[in-house]
Amino acid sequence: MIAPAKPELVTVNIDGREVAVPKGTNVIEAARQAGVDVPHFCYHSKLSVVGNCRMCLVEMGLPTVDPATKAPVMDPATGKQKINWIPRPQIGCATNATPGLHIRTQTPQVKDCREGVMEFLLINHPLDCPICDQAGECKLQEQSTGYGRGYSRFIEQKNVKPKRTLLGPRVMLDDERCILCSRCIRFSNEIAKDDVLGFIDRGSYSTLACYPGKKLENNYSLNTVDICPVGALTSTDFRFKMRVWFLKQTNSLDTESSVGANTVVWSREGAIYRITPRQNDGVNDTWMADSGRELYKQVAAADRLAAAKVSGADSTLDAAITAAGDLFKSSAGAVAVVGSGRSSVEEQFLTRKLATVLQAPVSLVSRVGKGDGILVSADRNPNVRGALVTGLINALPAPKLTDLAVAIDAGKVRTVVAVGEDLAAAGLTAAQLAKIAIVYLGTHANTTSAAARIVLPSLTVFEKNGTLVNQQFRLQKFQQAVPAAIGTTDDLVILSRLVAAAGGPTLPVDLTALWKVLAAEVSALGPMSFASLPETGLLLDATPWAALPFIEGESLHYQPSSAKATEGRPA
Amino acid sequence: MNLTPATLARIDEVIPHYPTKRSATLPLLHLIQEEAGFISPEAIEWVAAKLELQPINVYEVVTFYPMFRQKPIGRRHIKVCRTLSCALLGGYKTCATFEKEFDTHLGEVSPDGEVTVEFVECLASCGTAPVVMIDDELHEKVDAAKAKQLSDQIKVEAKARK
Numbered sequence: 001m002i003a004p005a006k007p008e009l010v011t012v013n014i015d016g017r018e019v020a021v022p023k024g025t026n027v028i029e030a031a032r033q034a035g036v037d038v039p040h041f042c043y044h045s046k047l048s049v050v051g052n053c054r055m056c057l058v059e060m061g062l063p064t065v066d067p068a069t070k071a072p073v074m075d076p077a078t079g080k081q082k083i084n085w086i087p088r089p090q091i092g093c094a095t096n097a098t099p100g101l102h103i104r105t106q107t108p109q110v111k112d113c114r115e116g117v118m119e120f121l122l123i124n125h126p127l128d129c130p131i132c133d134q135a136g137e138c139k140l141q142e143q144s145t146g147y148g149r150g151y152s153r154f155i156e157q158k159n160v161k162p163k164r165t166l167l168g169p170r171v172m173l174d175d176e177r178c179i180l181c182s183r184c185i186r187f188s189n190e191i192a193k194d195d196v197l198g199f200i201d202r203g204s205y206s207t208l209a210c211y212p213g214k215k216l217e218n219n220y221s222l223n224t225v226d227i228c229p230v231g232a233l234t235s236t237d238f239r240f241k242m243r244v245w246f247l248k249q250t251n252s253l254d255t256e257s258s259v260g261a262n263t264v265v266w267s268r269e270g271a272i273y274r275i276t277p278r279q280n281d282g283v284n285d286t287w288m289a290d291s292g293r294e295l296y297k298q299v300a301a302a303d304r305l306a307a308a309k310v311s312g313a314d315s316t317l318d319a320a321i322t323a324a325g326d327l328f329k330s331s332a333g334a335v336a337v338v339g340s341g342r343s344s345v346e347e348q349f350l351t352r353k354l355a356t357v358l359q360a361p362v363s364l365v366s367r368v369g370k371g372d373g374i375l376v377s378a379d380r381n382p383n384v385r386g387a388l389v390t391g392l393i394n395a396l397p398a399p400k401l402t403d404l405a406v407a408i409d410a411g412k413v414r415t416v417v418a419v420g421e422d423l424a425a426a427g428l429t430a431a432q433l434a435k436i437a438i439v440y441l442g443t444h445a446n447t448t449s450a451a452a453r454i455v456l457p458s459l460t461v462f463e464k465n466g467t468l469v470n471q472q473f474r475l476q477k478f479q480q481a482v483p484a485a486i487g488t489t490d491d492l493v494i495l496s497r498l499v500a501a502a503g504g505p506t507l508p509v510d511l512t513a514l515w516k517v518l519a520a521e522v523s524a525l526g527p528m529s530f531a532s533l534p535e536t537g538l539l540l541d542a543t544p545w546a547a548l549p550f551i552e553g554e555s556l557h558y559q560p561s562s563a564k565a566t567e568g569r570p571a
Numbered sequence: 572m573n574l575t576p577a578t579l580a581r582i583d584e585v586i587p588h589y590p591t592k593r594s595a596t597l598p599l600l601h602l603i604q605e606e607a608g609f610i611s612p613e614a615i616e617w618v619a620a621k622l623e624l625q626p627i628n629v630y631e632v633v634t635f636y637p638m639f640r641q642k643p644i645g646r647r648h649i650k651v652c653r654t655l656s657c658a659l660l661g662g663y664k665t666c667a668t669f670e671k672e673f674d675t676h677l678g679e680v681s682p683d684g685e686v687t688v689e690f691v692e693c694l695a696s697c698g699t700a701p702v703v704m705i706d707d708e709l710h711e712k713v714d715a716a717k718a719k720q721l722s723d724q725i726k727v728e729a730k731a732r733k
Contacts, residue, residue: 195625195627195628196625196627197627198627198628198630198631199631200630200631200634200635201634201635202634202635202636202637209627210627211625211626211627211630212612212630214626214627
């Protein structure tokens with residue numbers, strides 16, 4: 001996709017207000033820019049236009065010209081060019097902005113149209129919003145409040161259709177609620193490239209269905225639930241668990257790969273109920289993978305580390321830090337640090353500080369999966385580029401800690417600080433683990449935490465603040481959605497205290513203060529601060545790392561070549 | 572899919588008539604139903620592969636049009652008109668006669684596999700109501716007696732074939 005450098009602007013008039021919009025913008029988007037709401041169901045800004053719900057009907061007119069001379073016809077009353085209003089309403093979603101286009105959205109005719117469309121949509125729609133899972137985030141509910149007639153003239157029997165059809169492992173369909181907008185069909189076809197959904201039968205029998213024997217089970221199926229304007233498609237994981245108006249929304253990031261899809265975490269009273277995508281046109285549009293929505297389950301997982309441990313016995317954090325300090329002293333010069341591509345930029349910065357104080361070599365573990373070309377990339381670490389930016393590493397990480405294993409075997413390394421990485425999974429043998437003392441910072445139990453001399457339980461991405469650098473070198477922030485689990489401590493606090501225990505300086509753990517240090521010491525993060533970072537992130541200058549052989553393939557809004565990666569960077 | 576070479580030839584001939592392959596969905600389904608009598612799931616997948624579509628795209632079309640049948644029918648298709656003129660002049664009685672003669676119900680295949688009886692809308696011969704179409708042949712003024720006579724004729728032909 002090559003974006004035109006400067007889109008041609010045309011002036012359109014919406015409800016008497018002139019707005020300049022790029023040529024070809026449709027009326028719904030143009031009206032949005034003018035601050036006018038044009039109600040719609042089937043239209044979605046990231047999908048093709050079909051125009052089948054008819055909710056966005058508006059009145060449309062064009063400036064009159066004399067048919068013979070093509071000279072503008074002026075209205076003597078106003079002194080402006082006369083507007084030739086089309087007598088019948090037009091749909092806004094399929095009407096593109098042309099010079100001088102006039103739109104009226106508040107006339108009696110438009111009001112009539114909206115009431116008529118709403119009446120038809122509601123004929124066969126169940127009127128049981130109080131027990132519907134979509135209530136509170138339902139377009140039909142909102143628009144029947146805003147544009148409906150308020151009472152029903154329908155006295156006939158409503159259609160009866162299946163209420164619980166499983167379209168796939170994660171998506172449940174309630175046919176009666178479906179208003180046949182076809183957003184889900186278009187999404188599956190156009191974005192997920194898995195064309196399994198369609199409307200079968202006709203008229204009031206029309207039903208959304210998968211082709212017999214097929215399922216909606218691609219890794220993007222839950223996006224159909226997000227874009228469903230009504231309660232027809234619901235997530236099997238979330239349906240009937242919680243009312244959406246009780247949930248607190250926190251901006252976060254999808255940490256399953258280096259794409260860094262923007263997300264919203266929905267929580268209540270310290271428990272997370274679901275994760276949905278957050279629109280970022282530079283990264284993930286309005287989509288995210290199903291796999292990333294499951295990640296919240298790690299917060300309350302049974303194998304979560306809940307207490308600091310020294311030599312296998314529960315301990316206080318203070319005692320554990322002191323023990324780590326002693327360990328660092330006794331094995332001075334023989335310490336290695338294993339950082340993580342899953343740590344935040346701030347944590348990686350403190351990890352670097354720790355390694356500097358300990359004069360320890362740093363290695364990172366790469367995680368490689370198969371990129372799907374959409375929103376899950378081959379690099380399953382969300383923040384390898386953060387480690388490059390903060391100077392934690394200079395080269396791309398390897399999947400196995402071969403050098404470290406050799407150093408352990410040679411007796412050169414006697415203590416390893418593992419920041420969230422399972423050393424066994426990264427290729428160290430049980431014998432090698434037994435030879436060394438491990439200081440383990442992590443969230444969940446694994447072979448390394450079991451073998452560790454000192455265990456320091458830390459936080460998941462949902463319990464802390466920080467930033468990550470995605471595959472485009474876009475610095476993005478995530479925010480704390482729920483309080484830290486009992487017995488855990490913020491990674492920044494642990495790392496800062498470890499630095500102090502190793503004899504280093506006292507480093508701030510508060511993000512505002514820490515970012516002052518970061519900005520001063522890391523040139524790429526120069527004039528920024530955590531607070532000033534926009535919600536959609538900021539592209540960093542990637543040129544220092546342009547020569548590195550990053551493993552990601554092409555995906556949505558990402559071209560692997562380093563030249564493309566910096567495209568669109570604000571000057 | 573076991574289609575005759577003649578049908579396959581017609582299918583290959585009809586596809587390039589359209590600007591996009593997808594547009595040939597309807598004619599292909601007609602050709603297959605003409606030969607096989609109905610559209611099987613296998614046929615849907617065959618058409619989808621032929622036109623580079625997903626099966627759901629063809630399935631949508633098949634379910635949209637009631638005249639595409641998804642189940643096999645009898646050897647002959649008896650279509651009894653039930654629109655106004657025929658209904659007034661005894662189309663329902665005609666239909667009941669056929670049902671009784673072949674011991675079958677509307678839309679089903681008769682036990683001997685010979686016929687499927689169905690109501691249809693206007694066959695455009697209101698002046699000679701009630702009318703019946705058996706396969707492609709129009710029969711006029713089919714009252715109960717003539718229905719019996721037509722049924723007997725079908726039964727005789729069936730016997731002759733055996």
